[in-house]
Amino acid sequence: MQRQGSKTMNNKMHRGITTDEIRQYEEDGVICLRGFFDLDWVHRLQDLIEVDMANPSGMVKNIDAEDATGFFFGDTFVCHHVDGFKEAVFKSPAAQIAASLMQANKVNLLFDQILVKEPDTSTPTAWHQDYTYWPVAGDQVSSLWLALDPVTFDSGAVEYLRGSHRWGKKFLAISFDPDQTYDEDLPEVPDVEGNRDAYDIVSFELEPGDCTIHHGLTVHGAQPNRLENQRRRAYIQRWTGHDVTYNPRPNLQKMLRDPMIPPGAPLDSDLFPLVWPQ
Numbered sequence: 001m002q003r004q005g006s007k008t009m010n011n012k013m014h015r016g017i018t019t020d021e022i023r024q025y026e027e028d029g030v031i032c033l034r035g036f037f038d039l040d041w042v043h044r045l046q047d048l049i050e051v052d053m054a055n056p057s058g059m060v061k062n063i064d065a066e067d068a069t070g071f072f073f074g075d076t077f078v079c080h081h082v083d084g085f086k087e088a089v090f091k092s093p094a095a096q097i098a099a100s101l102m103q104a105n106k107v108n109l110l111f112d113q114i115l116v117k118e119p120d121t122s123t124p125t126a127w128h129q130d131y132t133y134w135p136v137a138g139d140q141v142s143s144l145w146l147a148l149d150p151v152t153f154d155s156g157a158v159e160y161l162r163g164s165h166r167w168g169k170k171f172l173a174i175s176f177d178p179d180q181t182y183d184e185d186l187p188e189v190p191d192v193e194g195n196r197d198a199y200d201i202v203s204f205e206l207e208p209g210d211c212t213i214h215h216g217l218t219v220h221g222a223q224p225n226r227l228e229n230q231r232r233r234a235y236i237q238r239w240t241g242h243d244v245t246y247n248p249r250p251n252l253q254k255m256l257r258d259p260m261i262p263p264g265a266p267l268d269s270d271l272f273p274l275v276w277p278q
């Protein structure tokens with residue numbers, strides 16, 4: 001049953017981001033913030049995910065590995081498809097969280113996304129960096145991953161290589177989509193899964209309403225959802241700050257449409273809206 005949006009959904013942060021948290025984001029390339037989205041947001045976004053899954057956008061793609069069990073669902077640019085997500089972009093604390101951590105004096109939404117790993121989904125999320133998928137240049141690029149279910153290692157927690165955003169390396173994007181190839185002249189992501197002990201891997205057990213924010217260059221991946229009775233639903237927003245400009249290149253992740261801005265320009269456009277300050 002659809003729940004109605006509630007006036008109690010918090011649109012401000014319940015507290016400021018501390019200097020220690022900014023330092024942790026800068027040093028580790030990832031941070032977990034607990035309880036910044038109230039349960040009304042969680043319920044509203046759970047409902048919107050059902051709406052999208054019942055009628056996905058043209059951006060949806062099959063990300064299940066071959067012969068996989070379960071269902072790994074992903075859709076992008078969802079606020080352009082299901083209106084309710086716009087509230088989560090423009091009226092939630094997300095933009096201010098991103099601006100505070102990136103110390104940006106403005107933030108644009110690159111796109112938003114749903115990722116659902118249904119119970120018993122065997123497809124892991126391959127280790128990758130977000131940055132090389134996207135038409136961006138600049139350092140202030142981050143993703144806010146909002147948990148809409150309890151998340152544990154067994155249900156598919158995202159794992160991050162602490163500090164990898166400062167390795168000074170960009171890695172070739174890995175295709176999650178049989179119709180998409182990436183061919184930039186970049187090294188492949190190292191085999192993290194086969195050498196887990198060699199890396200400083202960090203992950204967070206999350207409750208609904210908790211989020212992580214990771215830098216666009218932080219190498220990360222996620223476990224399968226091995227639980228039989230637990231969905232792993234996440235709503236993700238990709239944010240950019242004032243130092244980011246448009247950097248289109250051949251064979252990047254498909255954007256919803258041409259943003260109609262010249263290379264080298266700030267992202268401000270209908271496609272990549274300026275969200276903060278309001």
Ligand SMILES: O=C(O)CCC(=O)C(=O)O
Nearest residue numbers: 115125130143145222236
């Ligand atoms: O949720 C996942 O499985 C992966 C998330 C991810 O790669 C991202 O948010 O950039």
